[in-house]
Amino acid sequence: MSRMATRQWMVTHEWMVKPMHQREWIERRGIMIWIAETFTSLGAGLYLVSLFIGSWWGLLVGWLIIMFLKLPIHIAYFGKPWRFYRTMPPFSNAWKTSWFARGILFSVFFVSFAFVQLVFGQPDIARLVGHAISDPLYYIFGVLAGINALGVGIYGGFIMKYVKGIPFWNQGLLPVVIMLAGVADGFGLAMAVGLAGGDASIAWAETGSRYLLLINVLLIVTYLISAGYTSAVAKLSIRELLKGPSAFMFWGGLVVLGLAVPAVISIIGLVGAEVSDILLIIAVVSHTIGAFALKYCILKVGIYRPLLPRVAAY
Amino acid sequence: MRWGMVINLAKCTRCHACIAACRIEHFLPLGMTWPRLIAYETDIPGQELTTLPVRCNQCKEAPCVEVCPAEATKKRPDGIVYVDNNKCVGCRYCVVVCPYQNRTFFSRDKDPGFFPGHERTRFEKAGRKLYPHVSGTTEKCDFCMERIDAGMAKGLVPGKDREATPACVNTCQARALTFGDLDDPNSEVSKLIREKNAFQLHPEYGTEPSVYYIDSKIGNAPSNVAPRAAQTASHMQHLSTMEARAREIFKKK
Numbered sequence: 001m002s003r004m005a006t007r008q009w010m011v012t013h014e015w016m017v018k019p020m021h022q023r024e025w026i027e028r029r030g031i032m033i034w035i036a037e038t039f040t041s042l043g044a045g046l047y048l049v050s051l052f053i054g055s056w057w058g059l060l061v062g063w064l065i066i067m068f069l070k071l072p073i074h075i076a077y078f079g080k081p082w083r084f085y086r087t088m089p090p091f092s093n094a095w096k097t098s099w100f101a102r103g104i105l106f107s108v109f110f111v112s113f114a115f116v117q118l119v120f121g122q123p124d125i126a127r128l129v130g131h132a133i134s135d136p137l138y139y140i141f142g143v144l145a146g147i148n149a150l151g152v153g154i155y156g157g158f159i160m161k162y163v164k165g166i167p168f169w170n171q172g173l174l175p176v177v178i179m180l181a182g183v184a185d186g187f188g189l190a191m192a193v194g195l196a197g198g199d200a201s202i203a204w205a206e207t208g209s210r211y212l213l214l215i216n217v218l219l220i221v222t223y224l225i226s227a228g229y230t231s232a233v234a235k236l237s238i239r240e241l242l243k244g245p246s247a248f249m250f251w252g253g254l255v256v257l258g259l260a261v262p263a264v265i266s267i268i269g270l271v272g273a274e275v276s277d278i279l280l281i282i283a284v285v286s287h288t289i290g291a292f293a294l295k296y297c298i299l300k301v302g303i304y305r306p307l308l309p310r311v312a313a314y
Numbered sequence: 315m316r317w318g319m320v321i322n323l324a325k326c327t328r329c330h331a332c333i334a335a336c337r338i339e340h341f342l343p344l345g346m347t348w349p350r351l352i353a354y355e356t357d358i359p360g361q362e363l364t365t366l367p368v369r370c371n372q373c374k375e376a377p378c379v380e381v382c383p384a385e386a387t388k389k390r391p392d393g394i395v396y397v398d399n400n401k402c403v404g405c406r407y408c409v410v411v412c413p414y415q416n417r418t419f420f421s422r423d424k425d426p427g428f429f430p431g432h433e434r435t436r437f438e439k440a441g442r443k444l445y446p447h448v449s450g451t452t453e454k455c456d457f458c459m460e461r462i463d464a465g466m467a468k469g470l471v472p473g474k475d476r477e478a479t480p481a482c483v484n485t486c487q488a489r490a491l492t493f494g495d496l497d498d499p500n501s502e503v504s505k506l507i508r509e510k511n512a513f514q515l516h517p518e519y520g521t522e523p524s525v526y527y528i529d530s531k532i533g534n535a536p537s538n539v540a541p542r543a544a545q546t547a548s549h550m551q552h553l554s555t556m557e558a559r560a561r562e563i564f565k566k567k
Contacts, residue, residue: 024406024419079402091384092383093385094384101383164413164521
């Protein structure tokens with residue numbers, strides 16, 4: 001067999017010995033994971049922020065995002081969606097070892113506790129049952145829902161961190177980056193709730209967003225620098241982010257829209273000038289696009305170490 | 315007892331017989347391949363393109379077992395990691411987490427039938443009764459655990475007796491694949507690992523794979539040219555044992 005023919009014959013699996021992208025969670029149906037993960041951050045972030053600033057409408061929107069966007073999209077991604085119950089006790093005790101199973105449990109507990117909190121936080125219902133009963137329940141379930149919202153917001157980071165074959169993900173800082181980015185975007189959405197006439201304080205949301213943006217910039221820079229030191233494949237991921245096929249999403253989506261635009265609008269508010277509603281809407285939209293861009297970038301540049309340790313210095 | 319495999323890269327002739335044997339043994343759909351022969355380029359003159367046979371490493375500390383949210387991926391006491399397709403939810407976390415990329419998500423488009431656009435053949439239908447590949451779940455090599463179990467029930471020894479040995483090992487005409495008990499220091503696999511300095515892929519992950527490799531210079535051995543007759547003979551030999559086994563199973567049903 002000639003060399004050319006051999007090459008054609010064998011080309012199928014050649015990719016496995018080169019650093020290659022993970023595809024399951026970003027291409028074809030994998031796009032659903034990207035969208036679901038983004039809604040996870042947005043919903044959990046908004047819920048936590050709303051607990052902090054005491055916005056019932058924010059809590060409701062956060063709960064709706066998790067309940068009707070994150071969970072259905074995530075479950076629809078499964079090859080066997082109707083078997084999703086098998087991921088939970090008593091059918092499975094995988095939560096002991098699997099962050100995926102833990103995440104599903106966090107989500108289920110979150111939607112349940114948050115629902116009770118929302119019910120007893122609703123003014124008419126609170127009046128009906130009496131504040132002596134509804135207030136303690138509101139706070140108790142608020143704490144429970146908050147703890148689980150934290151779990152929902154952070155488990156995606158742990159899932160990716162556990163993947164040893166993808167050095168860019170296998171970083172201890174990843175869950176923190178994902179969690180705090182979610183909270184920052186939660187502040188962005190809280191602004192939207194305030195703008196839409198909800199009970200969220202726009203001023204609070206703006207202040208929180210300002211600090212979180214600064215922290216996120218530092219975290220992302222630290223993450224990229226520390227990941228770059230771990231392996232050549234992680235460096236390759238970073239190169240792809242900065243000047244490869246994902247650079248448009250990184251610079252345009254994450255840096256400009258997700259970080260710079262909200263930061264500039266926030267600074268306008270800080271120096272005393274009044275921020276118009278249009279600018280606030282731009283900030284909210286930018287924040288949200290930034291949230292999608294961050295998850296896209298992380299998932300897209302997940303590159304595996306090649307199988308063969310000896311053929312290359314990966 | 316922990317089943318393991320040693321692959322001698324110097325002996326592998328890249329004939330693809332192991333892949334064919336697995337396909338026949340498990341009636342694999344066309345888009346699905348459990349063991350794979352991956353090709354890569356080297357800078358060795360005359361050996362610019364060479365191959366490495368890979369399959370599920372049946373890791374002792376298997377990350378796929380730990381992450382499976384439905385406990386569909388399990389590890390048996392003999393070290394074999396397998397997927398229970400009746401439990402798998404198809405989340406694909408195991409596919410992503412496997413550092414060796416040896417798991418495949420079985421989607422409908424990977425199953426066009428042996429003759430796309432036509433009804434399944436009787437052979438395919440019979441195969442599906444034996445191995446009902448469930449679309450929407452994950453699949454991988456399981457060291458032919460059915461053969462091992464059936465063989466051991468008859469008192470046979472996997473790795474020594476053909477009937478209790480994985481199909482790929484039986485088929486390998488160059489005898490590049492050796493199967494046996496890693497926990498037995500006197501087994502052939504243990505001896506090979508000891509004497510030939512066998513290595514695992516990415517031991518730094520701490521997964522402790524049960525598949526070892528012997529490498530003189532990866533794939534650069536004179537035995538790389540295999541006589542075609544030998545390949546054909548080994549295929550035929552495997553096919554004949556398969557047919558007998560299928561007949562036996564159908565008779566029981």
